[in-house]
Amino acid sequence: MLLKSFIEVHPDSHFPIQNLPYGVFNREPGSEPRPGVAIGDYVLDLSVVASAGLFDGPYLRNSDCFYQACFLFFPIFVRASDLNPNLNKLLELGRPAWKEARITLQKLLSAAEPILRDNASLREKALVPMGKVQMLLPIAIGDYSDFFASKHHAKNCGVIFRGPENPINPNWFHIPIAYHGRASSVVISGTDIIRPRGQGHPAGNSSPYFGPSRKLDFELEMATVVGPGNELGKPVDVNEAADHIFGLVLMNDWSARDVQAWEYVPLGPFLGKSFGTTLSPWIVTLDALEQFSLDAPEQNPPPLPYLAEKKSKNYDIALQVSIIPAGQKDAHVVTRSNFKHLYWTITQQLAHQTINGCNLRPGDLLGTGTISGPEPDSYGCLLELTWNGQNPLSLGGTSRTFLEDGDEVIFTGCCKGDDYYVGFGKCSGKILPSPP
Amino acid sequence: MLLKSFIEVHPDSHFPIQNLPYGVFNREPGSEPRPGVAIGDYVLDLSVVASAGLFDGPYLRNSDCFYQACFLFFPIFVRASDLNPNLNKLLELGRPAWKEARITLQKLLSAAEPILRDNASLREKALVPMGKVQMLLPIAIGDYSDFFASKHHAKNCGVIFRGPENPINPNWFHIPIAYHGRASSVVISGTDIIRPRGQGHPAGNSSPYFGPSRKLDFELEMATVVGPGNELGKPVDVNEAADHIFGLVLMNDWSARDVQAWEYVPLGPFLGKSFGTTLSPWIVTLDALEQFSLDAPEQNPPPLPYLAEKKSKNYDIALQVSIIPAGQKDAHVVTRSNFKHLYWTITQQLAHQTINGCNLRPGDLLGTGTISGPEPDSYGCLLELTWNGQNPLSLGGTSRTFLEDGDEVIFTGCCKGDDYYVGFGKCSGKILPSPP
Numbered sequence: 102m103l104l105k106s107f108i109e110v111h112p113d114s115h116f117p118i119q120n121l122p123y124g125v126f127n128r129e130p131g132s133e134p135r136p137g138v139a140i141g142d143y144v145l146d147l148s149v150v151a152s153a154g155l156f157d158g159p160y161l162r163n164s165d166c167f168y169q170a171c172f173l174f175f176p177i178f179v180r181a182s183d184l185n186p187n188l189n190k191l192l193e194l195g196r197p198a199w200k201e202a203r204i205t206l207q208k209l210l211s212a213a214e215p216i217l218r219d220n221a222s223l224r225e226k227a228l229v230p231m232g233k234v235q236m237l238l239p240i241a242i243g244d245y246s247d248f249f250a251s252k253h254h255a256k257n258c259g260v261i262f263r264g265p266e267n268p269i270n271p272n273w274f275h276i277p278i279a280y281h282g283r284a285s286s287v288v289i290s291g292t293d294i295i296r297p298r299g300q301g302h303p304a305g306n307s308s309p310y311f312g313p314s315r316k317l318d319f320e321l322e323m324a325t326v327v328g329p330g331n332e333l334g335k336p337v338d339v340n341e342a343a344d345h346i347f348g349l350v351l352m353n354d355w356s357a358r359d360v361q362a363w364e365y366v367p368l369g370p371f372l373g374k375s376f377g378t379t380l381s382p383w384i385v386t387l388d389a390l391e392q393f394s395l396d397a398p399e400q401n402p403p404p405l406p407y408l409a410e411k412k413s414k415n416y417d418i419a420l421q422v423s424i425i426p427a428g429q430k431d432a433h434v435v436t437r438s439n440f441k442h443l444y445w446t447i448t449q450q451l452a453h454q455t456i457n458g459c460n461l462r463p464g465d466l467l468g469t470g471t472i473s474g475p476e477p478d479s480y481g482c483l484l485e486l487t488w489n490g491q492n493p494l495s496l497g498g499t500s501r502t503f504l505e506d507g508d509e510v511i512f513t514g515c516c517k518g519d520d521y522y523v524g525f526g527k528c529s530g531k532i533l534p535s536p537p
Numbered sequence: 538m539l540l541k542s543f544i545e546v547h548p549d550s551h552f553p554i555q556n557l558p559y560g561v562f563n564r565e566p567g568s569e570p571r572p573g574v575a576i577g578d579y580v581l582d583l584s585v586v587a588s589a590g591l592f593d594g595p596y597l598r599n600s601d602c603f604y605q606a607c608f609l610f611f612p613i614f615v616r617a618s619d620l621n622p623n624l625n626k627l628l629e630l631g632r633p634a635w636k637e638a639r640i641t642l643q644k645l646l647s648a649a650e651p652i653l654r655d656n657a658s659l660r661e662k663a664l665v666p667m668g669k670v671q672m673l674l675p676i677a678i679g680d681y682s683d684f685f686a687s688k689h690h691a692k693n694c695g696v697i698f699r700g701p702e703n704p705i706n707p708n709w710f711h712i713p714i715a716y717h718g719r720a721s722s723v724v725i726s727g728t729d730i731i732r733p734r735g736q737g738h739p740a741g742n743s744s745p746y747f748g749p750s751r752k753l754d755f756e757l758e759m760a761t762v763v764g765p766g767n768e769l770g771k772p773v774d775v776n777e778a779a780d781h782i783f784g785l786v787l788m789n790d791w792s793a794r795d796v797q798a799w800e801y802v803p804l805g806p807f808l809g810k811s812f813g814t815t816l817s818p819w820i821v822t823l824d825a826l827e828q829f830s831l832d833a834p835e836q837n838p839p840p841l842p843y844l845a846e847k848k849s850k851n852y853d854i855a856l857q858v859s860i861i862p863a864g865q866k867d868a869h870v871v872t873r874s875n876f877k878h879l880y881w882t883i884t885q886q887l888a889h890q891t892i893n894g895c896n897l898r899p900g901d902l903l904g905t906g907t908i909s910g911p912e913p914d915s916y917g918c919l920l921e922l923t924w925n926g927q928n929p930l931s932l933g934g935t936s937r938t939f940l941e942d943g944d945e946v947i948f949t950g951c952c953k954g955d956d957y958y959v960g961f962g963k964c965s966g967k968i969l970p971s972p973p
């Protein structure tokens with residue numbers, strides 16, 4: 102029988118009881134951050150659930166991952182620093198604790214369970230309408246790396262910049278290529294993005310162009326949120342990598358293509374990327390995504406042994422990008438893609454990142470790279486969609502090669518089950534003009 | 538008259554009263570980290586100075602940057618998390634507080650001042666023999682970026698990999714080129730470095746090589762420790778950049794040249810660098826370095842306006858690299874270089890890093906890139922010194938192209954005044970074999 106909650110959840114909702122993604126929210130602007138899970142149009146406040154003693158399994162009973170014990174024992178000495186402003190402690194606990202939390206919360210929210218359902222005052226404290234909360238960045242990100250795992254994206258970039266012969270570098274088929282991005286400028290969905298200024302390629306022998314980026318783009322990505330880390334010098338086995346992954350979020354790796362093109366030889370993208378990266382607020386767990394897993398594409402040439410998986414999994418997550426052009430009201434869909442198009446899996450990415458001994462820490466972020474599909478209407482960035490500005494997109498009476506000030510870009514992601522969705526909500530940002 | 542301390546400081550010491558570099562140390566392994574400054578062969582415990590009320594100036598009197606107030610008021614509730622395990626709070630305070638601390642400490646340690654000199658029990662508590670402490674990473678590093686600011690290094694790499702015609706890419710003369718490195722694997726001097734495993738370039742059509750790196754190298758660098766940060770979207774003016782810099786450390790950016798060469802196109806170095814980066818324990822402040830400043834090299838073509846400084850400064854810091862080959866006892870000097878050879882200044886690096894709006898946070902690290910000088914015996918890495926392995930170095934009866942297991946690499950850095958040195962101590966690490 103289908104698991105149902107006593108909370109009414111609309112059939113189109115991304116957040117049925119089968120999902121229960123984790124986030125961090127404010128009840129009021131400036132108030133202390135609290136951990137929560139999304140259920141229908143509500144946020145369940147996990148600090149309330151924890152302090153009511155409802156996490157009563159062996160892993161979470163004595164854990165302070167949702168609320169520091171100090172506050173519970175000595176409420177008079179509470180300071181802002183006593184609250185966990187993020188989910189990092191939960192991430193560190195690992196899969197057994199995450200499974201316990203999932204079982205506890207699915208039971209607590211189920212239609213048959215009276216503890217919360219029949220306790221009006223507890224319900225009042227624990228359940229907050231989603232429209233009343235402000236979502237915050239749910240994790241403290243130690244390091245953020247960004248991969249290049251879609252073959253369609255790698256190929257399109259190669260054709261655009263180097264022509265149709267051998268568009269993909271030979272190393273790409275052996276290495277889940279990646280670079281380190283900027284952790285400080287990762288922001289939560291809804292944060293405005295200020296158009297970066299920077300240098301662009303000089304015309305002939307003149308000085309380089311300097312000013313607001315003329316080729317501001319989005320990149321449709323998802324990102325792995327790392328759970329337990331590994332010790333420096335001790336690589337993670339690819340077949341155990343999933344145990345180091347808490348879940349996934351949507352990610353927009355905003356990119357200034359003119360800045361990137363002029364700076365990236367020989368050390369890779371830097372200022373073309375580091376001005377802002379947007380995450381969706383709800384981390385959907387691997388446990389919730391499991392029923393939407395499918396085989397990853399066959400890899401040829403076969404990967405080296407340290408990247409060879411017993412079972413190579415992707416997830417069937419439909420992704421969509423819309424733009425609300427400046428001054429308009431309606432969103433126009435510009436691409437429809439799917440997470441399943443990735444060539445290198447997230448477990449291969451994680452194992453590769455550690456094969457040299459590099460240590461991961463809870464809350465680290467591994468971006469997938471732009472997720473383009475095979476068809477032109479599934480390309481994951483404007484660089485590809487407009488073929489570097491050659492073919493403008495038409496959007497409700499206006500057109501775009503790259504993003505203009507005032508444009509808002511909205512990503513959504515969603516798994517479609519028979520009776521419900523398991524979704525990511527949205528990941529959005531609006532472009533503000535450069536400073537003068 | 539020359540400022541002198543009541544503590545006897547050997548004339549060869551890196552740590553006279555004119556220096557007073559900051560670090561974090563343990564009195565015993567596993568005990569709580571404490572902030573300190575180096576003076577001769579002692580460490581002055583700043584938590585003792587602070588709790589004795591000796592930081593009595595307006596900026597530091599009520600600050601908890603050296604010890605959390607909670608401990609002072611409620612010592613019974615102290616938890617490990619109440620102590621500052623790093624200097625980040627001091628970094629955040631900015632130059633006026635740093636100047637106040639310097640004046641306070643120079644007075645407290647001076648020969649003429651009785652407060653500490655004549656109080657045996659306070660002296661006993663506050664001064665710890667340097668040989669008895671363990672130094673720890675002094676900062677929590679949010680983001681670490683690594684520049685490429687030596688023209689000699691850029692030219693040598695270009696000649697080695699692309700030949701003698703136009704060895705330096707055209708963008709290099711306009712952009713202080715950089716990439717983001719790995720913050721999680723930054724370690725303190727003395728930490729062993731495990732040889733990374735990884736992929737190297739395939740021979741012909743075969744699969745790529747996989748195994749322990751065959752071209753393990755050091756890179757002689759220094760790094761800027763960031764003080765107050767900037768808000769996302771608000772670049773730091775190049776002429777105000779020095780106010781965002783607390784000081785400098787020595788840095789060894791260990792590099793696996795075979796891994797780097799195969800992976801770096803098109804997104805830059807990743808696993809070839811992320812297995813370990815070593816810092817010297819003492820942060821020498823810009824205030825202590827000021828008297829050793831000199832004009833930076835002339836820049837031609839002139840930099841774009843956002844990089845044009847009213848005064849472009851380097852520092853005269855003599856740098857030296859020695860190797861103790863595996864199984865031997867003596868260190869052999871392999872290079873002598875100087876910080877003054879850098880083309881792009883640290884203030885230009887910092888301004889460039891933020892020109893797109895990227896935000897810095899206290900404790901961020903900006904590596905200079907390998908500091909090579911013009912002469913072959915001043916090259917800053919084995920890649921250059923052995924010309925990619927073509928000319929082995931001879932070291933006390935043995936020879937090296939790249940590093941072997943058991944080799945220890947030691948950097949030192951030092952400014953030479955008329956009557957004293959202002960130095961950085963050392964930055965060392967020993968190579969351990971790869972895991973099987």
Ligand SMILES: [Ca+2]
Nearest residue numbers: 320354470471
């Ligand atoms: Ca990307």
Ligand SMILES: [Ca+2]
Nearest residue numbers: 756790906907
């Ligand atoms: Ca370097």
Ligand SMILES: [Mg+2]
Nearest residue numbers: 355374377378
């Ligand atoms: Mg970005």
Ligand SMILES: [Mg+2]
Nearest residue numbers: 791810813814
């Ligand atoms: Mg390194």
Ligand code: NI
Nearest residue numbers: 244284680720
């Ligand atoms: Ni980082």
